Structures are given as structure tokens and as C-alpha cells.
Amino acid sequence: MFLLFGLRSKDYLISVTTMICEVCGWNAPQTLIRRTTKFTLFFVPLFPVRPSRQFLSCGHCQAYRPAPTGTYQGTTP
Ligand SMILES: [Zn+2]
Numbered sequence: 001m002f003l004l005f006g007l008r009s010k011d012y013l014i015s016v017t018t019m020i021c022e023v024c025g026w027n028a029p030q031t032l033i034r035r036t037t038k039f040t041l042f043f044v045p046l047f048p049v050r051p052s053r054q055f056l057s058c059g060h061c062q063a064y065r066p067a068p069t070g071t072y073q074g075t076t077p
Pocket residue numbers: 021022023024025026028058059060061062063
């Protein structure tokens with residue numbers, strides 16, 4: 001008998017807002033992404049193993065950086 005288990009991370013698009021990027025300094029669309037990591041058993045995600053984290057991605061320089069949780073609340077497209 002064998003068990004197939006692991007972790008799977010999935011990204012969810014929360015909002016897209018235009019603001020000045022902290023990395024490149026351009027006024028570009030910033031994508032707010034929430035990443036959740038779940039324990040999987042036989043490729044079926046069962047439960048989260050860590051709190052979800054939020055990231056900002058710049059549309060101009062493609063920089064990917066952590067966002068403070070709860071700071072950026074935009075409208076869902
Ligand atoms: Zn940028």
C-alpha cells in the first residue's frame with residue numbers, strides 16, 4: 001500500500017489597481033494575488049497548511065513582491 005501526498009499552491013486574482021510600482025517607479029497596473037497552500041492526498045486538496053498570503057505583481061516590470069495583508073482592498077474584476 002502506498003500513499004500519494006504533497007502540497008499544492010494555488011493563486012487567486014483579487015483585484016487589479018493602477019498605482020506606482022515600488023520597484024520600477026512606473027504608474028502601472030498592480031495585480032493583487034492571494035496564494036493558498038493545501039495538503040493533498042492522491043492529488044485531492046484537503047485542507048490549508050498555512051495562512052493565505054497576498055502578493056503584488058507589477059504589469060510593467062513583472063516584479064513579484066509580498067503585499068501587507070488587509071492593506072489593499074480593491075474591487076474584484
Ligand atoms: Zn514595476
